[in-house]
Structures are given as structure tokens and as C-alpha cells.
Amino acid sequence: MKKLAALLALAPLAACAPLPGAPAIDTLETRNWREVVSDEDADRLRDWRATFHAALAEARDKGFAAQVDALGPTGDPDVTLPLGAVPTRNYRCRTIKLGTMSGAGTLAYVDYPFFQCRIRVEDDLLGFAKLTGSQRPVGLLFPDDAYRMVFLGTLVLGDEDRAMRYGADPQRDMIGALQRVGENRYRLVIPSPRFESRLDLIELVPED
Template structure:
């Protein structure tokens, strides 16, 4: 026997034993692919979802064929109207402090800052108008009929009775506020709609355009703040 043959056989046997041991320890199936960090919800994501629940009034936005979203209210409003939609009314100093219309308006606007989630607002409503002409005049009107409805995926508002009518679209600003883009009409005259949404829009807004915002002020109460121009504005109180 050669002096080198036994150690060689020993080394070969040792190598075979190690290979068999490694094979016995290997799993039958490959290890699962690690989950990407982007696929794991974070604490911040969960908190954001809890703080911004979807409501019937503000459905998730979907891009249209032109790449714009139907709830992008700023792009759909005339530039001259964007500030008016968010503006806070000012009360004329010439108003009588004891005027009940003024008292109702102050109370309604105080409740408008509560930031209550809109929740479900579709259906029939009663609407009352409070008008301020900016020259010391405050006018309160009786209750008429109105409705919030979803048509062709778009939320709409319409005051349907009374000589002064108003209708248009409601677009989400945030979880507690909707922008109103619409127009005014008289009696049963057809409403032209907000002029920037016409098939062929004019170069600028037209006189009949009406804009504002809608918020919830109570369990069965909404408020629309409309056409704010300093001390000249209108409020719609909605109840059901």
C-alpha cells in the first residue's frame, strides 16, 4: 500500500460526509422572496387612513381620458372664483345688530368652522336663503325644496322651487368641505351651468355663474356659503 493512499481515501470520505450533511439540512422548497418595504403598510399609512375616511360625498378620484381628475376643483373653477370659494364673509357695519337674519347668519357661520365630516348628503333637503347686499341690507327667505344627487358619477346640488334657483356641481376640497360650481336661474328657466364647464367656454366667467362651498353644521343640517364678495354674499341653510 502506498504511503499516500490512506490519507487520500480519508479526505474523500470526509468530503462525502460533509456533502451528505449539508443536503440533509437544506429545505425542500426555496425560501420565500422577502417582502418589499413598499408593500408593507406603515404606522403613518394606517394613521392617515383613519384620519381621512372616505365619505359618500367625496369618492376616490379617477383620472379621465385627459389625465385630469373629476374632483380637481381648482382646475375647473375660473381663476377669479378660486379665492371666493374659500373666502369668509364680512358683515357690513351698517347692519342692524338686532336683525334676526343677521343673528341666524352669524350662528350658521360659527357652526361652519366645526370641520365635521360630510358623510352622506344625497337626497331631498329644505333650503332657506339669507342674502346680504353689502349696503346694509339683510334678507331672509322661506324654506324651499332642494336636492343633492349623484348623476353620471358627479355629485350635484339643485334648488328646485322658489323664483330664485341655483344648481351646479359639488367637488371635494377636503373631507369636510365641497366646492360648489354652478349657476343661477329664475323660475323654470333652464340653468346654463357653470360657464367654464360649457362645451365651448367663454373667455371669462359670466354674470350668472355662482360659486361657493358646502359644509356640515349639524346631524341634519348643511350650509352653503355662496358668492362671497366682502360684505356681499348669500347663505343657503339646508335641513331635513
């Protein structure tokens, strides 16, 4: 009931927000992601490690072992370094899709070329946005513990020029964990996305 009340309180502001640029991403009235996350998304995040292992196993079983091995620390669920202060800047980012959603008929491993992403200050939080490509996660990064920040956002598709606010459309909602996996190297783990794959990884490295 507490989470439902929080979501209802946000409803008048939950339509659309401009994509990153100007003005800023819409922020939520709370700094505790647990107060606004849906039960379904909370379950996704809670089970992220089991989902990660299952997605890796499926990709290996279906002939993509070499590609999985080539991911290095990005593809190892046991590599999670202390996060520290996340630099606000532009990043090169690529999306890796692992495993398949039941009935989706997709490959068990797909990686995409590097696109442009950005992490920047949004009021007193950080905002993450994938700026190019046909599928663009956009949202906020909430402090959680020493090893991760929690991403709550939505998926922008195709030529759409506005991002829905988290909670406006459950089919567009996204949850993930931002983790550090090396020197100036991060990943955004998105467990059980609603389309195509069992797990999405967004690898982030600073632009030169």
C-alpha cells in the same frame, strides 16, 4: 393657461342643461374643480372667510344684529364640522343674504322662506339644486377636504327651465362651499355673489 385650456375643451358642451329631474345635471370631464374654475371664482372662494366676517359686520352695523344672532351656527364662519358622507335626499332650504353689493341699494340682511332643494348622485359626483323659488342655484359638488365640498354651478332665474353649464356665462357662474354646521344641518356658503348681496348662505335641513 391650464384652466383656460380646460374651459375651451368644455366649450362645445357648455350651452344649457336640463334642470334636475330627468335627465341628470350635466357633468364635467374632470373631478378636480381647480382645473375648470375661473380665476375670479377661485379668488371668491379663497377669500370666503373674510367675506363672511365683513358681511356679518355690515348686517349688524345696519340694524340686523338680532337676525344675525338668530342664525346660530349657520351664521358663524368658525363653525365647520367634519363633513362626512352627505346624504342624498330632498332638503328644506332657505337663502339668507348678508351685506350689500356696492351700489345695489339692497338691505344688509334678507332671509327667505324655506324652499325645496335636493342633493343627489350625478355620475360619480353629487349634484345640488334648489328646485323652487325665483333664484335657483344648480350645479355639482366636488370633493375637496374633510370639511367641505366645492360647489360649481349656475344661477337659474324666474321661469327659466334650463340651467347653463358652468363656464358658459360668467355672470351666471357660482362658486360655494358646502359645510356641515350641526347634526343633519348644512350650509352652502356663496361668497361675493354677482347680484345683490356680499354673501349668500343657503341653509339645508332634511325634509321630514
